[in-house]
Amino acid sequence: MALSQRLELRTSQSLVMTPQLQQAIKLLQLNNLELTSYIEQELEQNPLLERDERDRPQTEAADPRRGDEDDLDDRSGERDWDAAPDSFSEEMGADWTSGPGSGGGSGADEDALSSIDQRTATTLTLRDHLLEQVHLSLSDPSDRAIAEALVDSLDPAGYLASPVDELADLLGVAPARIEAVLTQLQGFDPAGVFARDLAECLAIQLRERNRLDPAMQTLVANLELAGQRDWTRLKRLCGVDTEDLTDMLAELRALDPRPALAFEGQPVQPLVPDILMRPGRTGGWHLELNPETLPRVLVNQRYARQVGAAAERDKAARSFLSERLQSANWLVRALEQRANTILKVAESIVTHQEAFFHHGVEHLRPLTLREIAETIEMHESTVSRVTANKYMATPRGTYELKYFFTATIQGADGGSHSAEAVRQRIKTLIDQETPDSVLSDDRIVAILRAEGVDIARRTVAKYRDALRIPSSTQRRREKAAIA
Template identity: 35%
Template sequence: MEQRMFLEQRLSQRMVMTPRMQQAIKMLQMPSIELEALVEAELLENPLLEEIPVDDLQSAETQESIGSSSLDELNLGESLGEDRAAEDWVSSVEEAPRKTEGENLTEGRIELTDDWEKFFEDGGMDVYSSLPSGGVESSDDEFDRVIPDAVSLRQELERQLDIAVDLEFEREIGRAILNSLDEDGYLPATLEELADQTGAPAEDVERVLKVIHGFEPAGIAARSLSECLEIQYHARGMNDPALLEVIRNHIEDLERKRYQNIARALKLPISEVQALADEVAKFEPRPGRTLTPTENEYITPDVFVEKVDGDWQVRVNDDGIAPLRISPRYLHMLEKKDELDRDTVRYLKGRLHSAVDLIKNIEQRKQTLYRVTKEIVNQQTEFLESGVTHLKPMRLRDVADVVGVHETTVCRVVNGKYVDTPQGLFELKYFFSSGLESDSGEDASSKSVMAMVRELVDNEDPKKPLSDQKISELLKARGINVARRTVAKYRDIMGILPTSMRKRV
């Protein structure tokens, strides 16, 4: 078989995810905090991108001076190797009236073409992320405040150990005990294991352990729940033999609310056993978590919804995002490109494309977020007026069809973004839920049904708590058809105890 080399031309079509499209999709699913960080990074990296000074925002004279810079002579598409979409966009900018393009660049606003909508309608992207918002705005005087370092459980216990124990070998035993504690503050290791680890007699280990049992938080280094509660009982200086007996010998019955068994064993009326149970409930079953450092997550709303003159208004939160423009200085340099070397011109044109893309993507994100939130508000007006029990079932497709985008676009918009409403702060995806059949013909949202279940349980008679079947019947009386097993499922999701464990005597 003869082998030879030859040239061949082929014509084909394929979809290419350009850097501009990738940035647009990434920015669309960013919450405000993440977007602020991105803008700050771009401002540091791209010299052609700059914030609009406050004076320029308020001065029409400054805008006119920037607007006098013409882009007609920049030939942005020349020798850049950019994709066809970029060249078309540059051409549309160059053909615009001079004053309009100057004002748009100065104010950081660029008119959007219909073709740009298609960049957000790719159904092939199946990777979504929910990025947590963090951070909070602070005034200048807050920088003067001194924030103390959080004290960990281990640091606090070691401090108490150094005070309570004088001998070094006992401190070594104490440190071995502290190293063996789990996150709840319990000691899973046995005395024999600790003795082998430290090389000390078990009697010495037990003596140091009793010293640690006197540390704060009370109940630390206990080896069981009963021991933990008993340590707290003595730390509070209590003198109730019946309570101590319950703690020592009837914890399992108490956990399962088998009060009859406890009453027979202690020969007490049920009402007194209930009082003992209420007293035990005041104790801390996990003493380690009282000093476990927790990080507070601060949420900055991405959208605000409020009622103004009888109408629901939507406002996208862009307070932390600086208004951007193309640097007039570098635009003037590009006008005189004949005085610059080829590499400098190529670099400036590439940075100009990047800056324009960023400004355009920010504006597109804002418009898409506004339109999606506006449609959510239109469909959930009763929720805004009356609360969660009036939340309607809604799917991504319901919003996507009205807004005119793909479902994946709506998914990117609602993930990780929060809206501030008169009913509270909610993640946008909270408003999307499945529906249950009702007698009125309109489906009821599963979240609204769960809220009704919570309401019924909160208002029930503690002595005669409602069964799942009874709750199902009460919901049917309200026109909502919910099976008993569905009620049990919702109850488990909300962490509501079964009927037998909610009963009080």
């Protein structure tokens, strides 16, 4: 067989991730604090970029108590559309608080708000957090002294590093006194602190969630079998089947084995929304990007021309200037595109979840990233990046955009229900209980199924625990004691 050479021309399509595209994707997923830091770096590195010091839109534009919107029409980052809000909109509008510069408060009020922001942004250590709870919970001076010694005996993960007997000898009190105070401290936040080992740490968190039933107690006492993956023996000891054991193990994985690590040394930052929402003057909703978090940069064209003229004969300087000018122009366009994309996603969410904004969480409908992506004709991954760590201030509170994407629970009639709405329905049913009609989980299942929600008893128990609602037995006992 003879070998020969030949030339062929083929065409194909491929997605090339240019540096500009990679940075544009990065900008989408940054929250407002991260974006501010990124912009600061760009301003330092690029001499052709400068801040836009022109007057920003006043924050009063986001106050739903103000009805004058004529001056907002030409502002970028704002949208209005009709959705016909009911009387709830006007009622909730009065609950919003004007921001600084809105004319809604005195200078003293603004100073107080500023002081609060400064305090909340400071670092709060685990020790300070625990000692504050000690002083609120313990009135006996001796108990407080014991509690402070226990706090100082914690290791970085939140476990008690010193044996009780050793602390008893050090403080000159009976070990039983130490144990009594320790039991109280084990109910403090964060759940799981003051444990002496992993099993006790997990047990404290399960008890706080009212999930430490006999089967769970047995599982926690036999963690080594879980490490050995001896599922047959665990099922026999706990008296559960495979499905229940799987759920129980999932609950354990959701707990924090080192409760102090996520707390120690982390600054508490005030939550700043990216999107502001309020009822429109003529109906519908009004959305705008928060001007306080919206980065504003400009390309200094005059400086670019001056430097360009000076570098006319220097090839390296011209190349550098061209690259910096291209980078600056790209950043301005990318920031504008980011703002438009965030606003477009927020609009679509509000449209899909309109019933929630009118009537509350029980009307939150199942929603997926794909639904929003198809509505705004963007890729699902883009919507995922936009909704991460972005918050919207609404008349019903401030929510992360991801909050509006909830799991689906199938309905008995073939429809679907939002998991968050079902949780809220469970809470409503329990809130309406009387001492003579405390609902068991099985009874709640029956009610929900009658309402068209196909749900299992264990799912009801999980949702109830997530809401920090005790079992029907404990609720019955508490209501009887109050009565």
